[in-house]
């Protein structure tokens with residue numbers, strides 16, 4: 001029996017989401033990195049999303065005698081092995097050519113599901129054909145005021161229903177495009193701007209570059225007009241500008257009510273930070289609310305998602321599912337969100353890091369890392385079930401543990 005294992009390199013494989021982030025940074029060109037990793041304006045909200053988690057510490061109880069920690073749950077009517085869904089991220093084909101298809105396959109292999117973006121690099125039908133389970137569909141409500149208010153949205157809803165998607169997430173925090181200056185400075189505006197320096201930067205990542213050119217996943221496949229060629233830069237530009245046109249400030253609660261009337265499956269509203277808005281959505285028939293500021297990519301200086309969570313969970317929890325996204329990078333972050341009233345969380349950038357660094361295997365590994373961190377944290381806290389997590393497990397960071405019964 002050997003005592004030591006010898007390896008030529010002493011560098012361990014990626015063990016954390018942050019390890020995947022570092023690898024992803026090296027794997028993709030600057031332009032793509034800016035699109036994935038940066039946020040709006042001064043990135044105040046993006047940073048606040050992370051900082052909010054650090055304001056809480058976790059209590060632990062010893063000798064509780066729990067044998068196993070159960071992470072299984074049901075979200076939007078689907079059984080999953082851990083309360084983590086993959087958040088919709090448009091143009092994931094830029095991070096890795098397998099894009100949203102690779103992400104959905106990774107989610108399945110990790111025992112969970114993906115929410116597929118309207119702005120995906122793969123069509124809803126391609127993803128349905130390449131996966132086993134009914135994933136969720138994210139709608140950018142595209143009000144087409146020239147042909148009739150909901151024609152295009154309706155057509156898309158019918159498409160995904162036909163393809164077997166099991167729930168719809170309507171994103172409402174994009175009435176206009178967030179001001180992501182850091183992206184623009186690196187050439188990722190509308191349209192993207194290539195310079196010789198940027199082409200060279202891409203060429204210095206030969207693996208990424210070769211796959212990018214070979215698989216042509218630049219265009220947003222759900223936004224291609226019938227008869228249009230799927231690959232090619234021209235279609236990519238056209239679909240990108242169509243995506244910008246989808247953002248309509250005139251959308252209102254009547255539109256949301258219309259969506260409820262026209263969609264039979266579970267309906268979630270994504271991008272809510274205000275308890276009155278959450279209440280209104282649930283009053284109109286929403287089955288769930290995603291507390292989210294779009295990962296700090298939309299309104300800069302919007303409240304951190306975790307800080308918005310308790311009031312929303314207090315108002316609609318129990319009547320509707322409450323999910324949270326923004327800034328989750330550790331299993332303990334998920335535990336804290338659940339303690340503050342979330343039924344589950346979504347992750348965006350973390351699985352894109354995995355995808356960029358190591359394809360679908362990397363994305364799957366990221367979910368497995370968070371799952372195992374979460375399980376370990378709950379075991380160390382002495383909590384056996386997700387339902388047992390509540391605010392009594394949290395202590396404000398830096399505050400002394402309250403002295404009770406003195």
Ligand SMILES: Cc1cc2nc3c(=O)[nH]c(=O)nc-3n(C[C@H](O)[C@H](O)[C@H](O)COP(=O)(O)O)c2cc1C
Pocket residue numbers: 035036037049087088089090117118119138171270292293294295296297325326327328346347348349350
């Ligand atoms: C590159 C990228 C693309 C995104 N595209 C979409 C999208 O198409 N639709 C949507 O509702 N949210 C989109 N989001 C927001 C995510 O769904 C999610 O709210 C956010 O990433 C959560 O924050 P996190 O990245 O810190 O986990 C995108 C996020 C990123 C990073």
